Amino acid sequence: MNSPLTELPEPLAHIFGEPLREMPHDLYIPPDALRVLLESFEGPLDLLLYLIRRQNIDILDIPMSVVTAQYMQYVEAMQTSRLELAAEYLLMAAMLIEIKSRLLLPKPAQAQEDEHDPRAELVRRLLEYEQMKLAAFELDQLPLAGRDFTWAAVVFEKETFKVLPEVHANDLKTAWLTILSRAKNKQHHTVRAEELSVREQMTHILKLLADGRYVDFIDLFDHARGVPMLVVTFTALLELVKEKMITVMQEAAGLPIYARLAGVESDI
Numbered sequence: 001m002n003s004p005l006t007e008l009p010e011p012l013a014h015i016f017g018e019p020l021r022e023m024p025h026d027l028y029i030p031p032d033a034l035r036v037l038l039e040s041f042e043g044p045l046d047l048l049l050y051l052i053r054r055q056n057i058d059i060l061d062i063p064m065s066v067v068t069a070q071y072m073q074y075v076e077a078m079q080t081s082r083l084e085l086a087a088e089y090l091l092m093a094a095m096l097i098e099i100k101s102r103l104l105l106p107k108p109a110q111a112q113e114d115e116h117d118p119r120a121e122l123v124r125r126l127l128e129y130e131q132m133k134l135a136a137f138e139l140d141q142l143p144l145a146g147r148d149f150t151w152a153a154v155v156f157e158k159e160t161f162k163v164l165p166e167v168h169a170n171d172l173k174t175a176w177l178t179i180l181s182r183a184k185n186k187q188h189h190t191v192r193a194e195e196l197s198v199r200e201q202m203t204h205i206l207k208l209l210a211d212g213r214y215v216d217f218i219d220l221f222d223h224a225r226g227v228p229m230l231v232v233t234f235t236a237l238l239e240l241v242k243e244k245m246i247t248v249m250q251e252a253a254g255l256p257i258y259a260r261l262a263g264v265e266s267d268i
Contacts, residue, residue, distance in 0.1 A: 044093075068097060095122070164251055176234060183227050196228055205237065212261055215259055220233060
């Protein structure tokens with residue numbers, strides 16, 4: 001019976017998740033049923049990093065003798081299982097042996113200060129690999145469409161409509177002055193009494209706009225009947241706007257003003 005403090009040998013393979021520490025002699029196991037431990041690593045750097053982190057070794061001060069021996073155990077396990085060994089694992093083994101040999105060789109006293117640590121390049125590669133591995137793990141934790149959630153298609157219905165600018169008092173004033181200037185050019189010398197009614201003119205304007213179309217603001221005035229009629233018509237228009245019976249609109253500043261019945265949809 002093994003003592004609790006006795007360290008068990010490294011498993012040669014995993015069978016259905018259970019470690020295999022000795023090769024079977026009287027039991028045939030198909031090659032595909034063995035999953036060699038090396039296959040669980042992504043490469044020699046991954047294996048080295050596993051050996052270092054498992055034993056809480058300072059990565060900046062790697063004991064090359066211990067790490068090299070453990071690494072070679074994994075490589076020998078791979079060769080014993082008669083599985084094809086990747087060339088990169090053998091290359092790393094050769095590099096570890098070279099670094100170990102350089103550390104064991106005696107160094108002259110003068111060269112000790114100038115020579116770099118043979119482990120420096122290996123430590124740099126291990127640190128870079130560990131950072132990339134950590135970054136890949138953090139990326140894998142991010143939500144992924146199809147794995148963590150499903151895309152939801154959202155359809156927004158858009159309705160386009162033409163927004164006309166508002167008509168200001170200055171625009172009405174300009175239009176009124178234009179109408180007056182036209183009326184002065186058509187003055188009559190015959191003076192006659194005529195009774196004018198704002199209500200009647202309001203009714204007349206509503207009839208002109210009865211078909212729901214836009215009518216030019218100027219076309220609502222009868223210039224031939226003189227200034228009094230123009231004043232009555234303009235007053236009737238203001239009353240209709242005030243009572244929200246008609247709407248006056250202008251597409252842009254300086255363009256003609258149009259009028260139509262309120263609440264009726266129509267194009268100019």
